[in-house]
Amino acid sequence: MTDVLxxxxxxxxxxxxxxxxxSYTASLAKKGKGYVARKVGEEAVEVVVASLSEGRERVVSETADLIYHLLVLLAMEGISLDEVRDELRRRMK
Ligand SMILES: N=c1c2ncn([C@@H]3O[C@H](COP(=O)(O)OP(=O)(O)OP(=O)(O)O)[C@@H](O)[C@H]3O)c2ncn1[C@@H]1O[C@H](COP(=O)(O)O)[C@@H](O)[C@H]1O
Known part of the structure; x- marks a missing residue:
């Protein structure tokens, strides 16, 4: 089975x-990397707010939004998921 990420x-x-x-992804890209980076920040704050006051379903939903926007930012940076996986593997104790 293919990994969803x-x-x-x-x-x-x-x-x-x-x-x-x-395409929403294309519309984000047209707005530029700075815009997408700010969206990642906003989505991260939404995860925090959900965690503090909105319950686990909202945490899951906001986390999915955050991961999607982060993947768009990584793609715009030319960074693959494998590079992030390698970094996580490297620091694993
Ligand atoms: N996983 C996602 C995904 N998660 C969240 N979002 C979008 O992210 C936005 C987050 O909501 P916000 O309220 O923060 O943003 P907004 O007000 O809609 O937009 P802004 O004006 O603030 O940028 C929503 O419009 C969601 O639809 C996503 N949009 C697309 N995908 C997937 O990405 C792939 C490509 O999608 P398209 O580029 O749309 O073809 C497909 O597999 C989609 O399922």
Whole structure:
């Protein structure tokens, strides 16, 4: 079974290459890396707020938003999930 993060990263990379009409990823990319970076910050704050006061379902939903936006930012930086996996592996005790 394909890893969902891997699959989503592949879809995001395709959207960034093809920039199709109606794609939210393409619309983010058009606004630039600074905008996407700020979205990652906003989504992170939404995870914090959900965790402090909105319950676990909202935490799961906001975490999914955060991970999606983070994957878009990584793709725009040219960083693969494998690079992040390698870094996590390197620091694992
Ligand atoms: N996983 C996601 C995903 N998670 C969250 N979001 C979008 O992220 C936005 C987060 O909501 P916000 O209220 O923070 O943002 P907004 O007000 O809609 O937009 P802004 O004007 O603030 O940028 C929503 O519009 C969600 O639809 C996502 N959009 C797309 N995907 C997946 O990404 C892939 C490519 O999608 P498209 O680029 O749309 O084809 C597909 O597999 C999608 O399922």
């Amino acid at each position: 891997e699959e989503l990263s592949g879809i995001i990379a395709q959207r960034l290459r093809e920039m199709p009409e109606g």
